[in-house]
Amino acid sequence: MSPVLVVNAGSTSLKLSVLDDADTLVGACEVDPWDGRPDNAEFAAFLARQGNGVVVGHRVVHGGSRFRSAVLIDDSVIASIRELTDLAPLHQPRALAGIDAVRRMLPDAPAVACFDTAFHAHLPGAAATYALPAEWNSRFGLRRFGFHGLSHSYAGRQAARLLGRDEADLRTVTCHLGGGASLAAIQGGRSVDTTMGFTPLEGLVMATRSGSVDPGLLMWLLQHTDLGVGDVSRGLEQASGLAGLTGGSGDMRDVRAAQEAGSAEAQLAIEVYLHRLRREVAAMAAAMNGLDALVFTGGIGENAPWLRAAAADGLGFLGVRLDQSRNGATADAEIGDRAAPVRVLVVTAREDLEVARQVRAVLDAGTRAAGRPLSVCHADRSGNLSSRTTD
Numbered sequence: 001m002s003p004v005l006v007v008n009a010g011s012t013s014l015k016l017s018v019l020d021d022a023d024t025l026v027g028a029c030e031v032d033p034w035d036g037r038p039d040n041a042e043f044a045a046f047l048a049r050q051g052n053g054v055v056v057g058h059r060v061v062h063g064g065s066r067f068r069s070a071v072l073i074d075d076s077v078i079a080s081i082r083e084l085t086d087l088a089p090l091h092q093p094r095a096l097a098g099i100d101a102v103r104r105m106l107p108d109a110p111a112v113a114c115f116d117t118a119f120h121a122h123l124p125g126a127a128a129t130y131a132l133p134a135e136w137n138s139r140f141g142l143r144r145f146g147f148h149g150l151s152h153s154y155a156g157r158q159a160a161r162l163l164g165r166d167e168a169d170l171r172t173v174t175c176h177l178g179g180g181a182s183l184a185a186i187q188g189g190r191s192v193d194t195t196m197g198f199t200p201l202e203g204l205v206m207a208t209r210s211g212s213v214d215p216g217l218l219m220w221l222l223q224h225t226d227l228g229v230g231d232v233s234r235g236l237e238q239a240s241g242l243a244g245l246t247g248g249s250g251d252m253r254d255v256r257a258a259q260e261a262g263s264a265e266a267q268l269a270i271e272v273y274l275h276r277l278r279r280e281v282a283a284m285a286a287a288m289n290g291l292d293a294l295v296f297t298g299g300i301g302e303n304a305p306w307l308r309a310a311a312a313d314g315l316g317f318l319g320v321r322l323d324q325s326r327n328g329a330t331a332d333a334e335i336g337d338r339a340a341p342v343r344v345l346v347v348t349a350r351e352d353l354e355v356a357r358q359v360r361a362v363l364d365a366g367t368r369a370a371g372r373p374l375s376v377c378h379a380d381r382s383g384n385l386s387s388r389t390t391d
Contacts (some may be wrong), residue, residue, distance in 0.1 A: 006356060056110065058114065061088045069115075070118065145199075163343055183204065246265045296346045
């Protein structure tokens with residue numbers, strides 16, 4: 001099959017990577033910060049170097065109830081993605097901008113949308129259902145969707161490989177900890193619970209997002225203060241979490257530095273973050289009636305050994321115990337005490353590999369259904385690879 005161009009449009013950055021059939025990274029570019037414009041010069045130049053010899057996979061945060069797996073992109077798919085913008089306002093417009101740019105620059109390249117929500121689409125009813133009026137749930141399609149599915153799916157599968165175990169026999173909690181953060185309970189390779197919900201606001205404390213908040217508190221703010229719906233929405237999305245507690249950027253590196261410098265606000269923010277993290281790990285384990293492996297991934301999960309150690313210190317009752325001599329690892333490695341009941345690992349986040357896997361599956365299925373090879377123009381890519389690489 002042709003190389004896969006992965007377009008990962010985040011809320012503030014754009015990551016582009018090209019993977020060959022062996023999943024070797026043969027080209028990469030990161031636009032950071034990215035203003036969300038599809039005509040960004042660096043973006044356009046990278047696309048132009050690829051030619052139509054690639055197939056394309058786009059990470060899309062929200063697939064709603066319609067998209068329960070990856071799909072070929074057409075006009076109706078784009079329209080449906082756009083309709084979900086109010087459920088993921090920081091991400092959906094960026095994904096659409098990426099799709100628009102690639103369609104214009106590489107019009108003959110088949111493109112597939114890969115959804116973060118799809119991994120959680122088959123949550124058990126008990127985990128997916130909100131205890132709201134049934135008529136509301138039915139009329140408005142209310143349910144827990146879950147997010148970061150591409151990362152959770154890859155991390156769970158990679159952890160099983162590192163342990164030499166069959167994923168079908170494992171009960172794993174994957175911790176995707178970055179600017180956005182969520183956990184997933186993965187049993188037998190399937191998501192059976194997760195911390196994010198109808199939107200990416202629910203669950204853990206994040207960089208600028210609040211995580212779970214008493215809905216009665218929000219109603220009180222709307223009814224008894226001068227804050228309007230827009231004020232509360234912006235506050236929850238952009239001014240809460242670590243940023244709200246410290247008055248800073250919300251970047252965990254900044255919070256840690258402030259804590260070490262003696263900031264009481266930073267100390268409290270980290271305690272709140274860890275309290276919620278430990279509590280939700282235990283909740284995910286309860287959803288599976290036990291825990292075999294705990295996995296850290298994402299920018300914070302991979303690069304903050306101190307936070308992993310602090311989290312593990314509160315999870316000993318589950319059988320979690322780190323090996324401090326190995327906890328400094330930042331790439332795929334086991335960092336737990338191998339004699340402990342629960343294996344603990346750090347896994348490098350590779351959403352690009354998961355997207356490429358799903359793209360190939362969709363296009364292979366389409367080829368089999370059609371009974372003929374997919375028609376893709378193969379261009380000479382010699383000398384067209386970016387010199388920039390990403391982790």
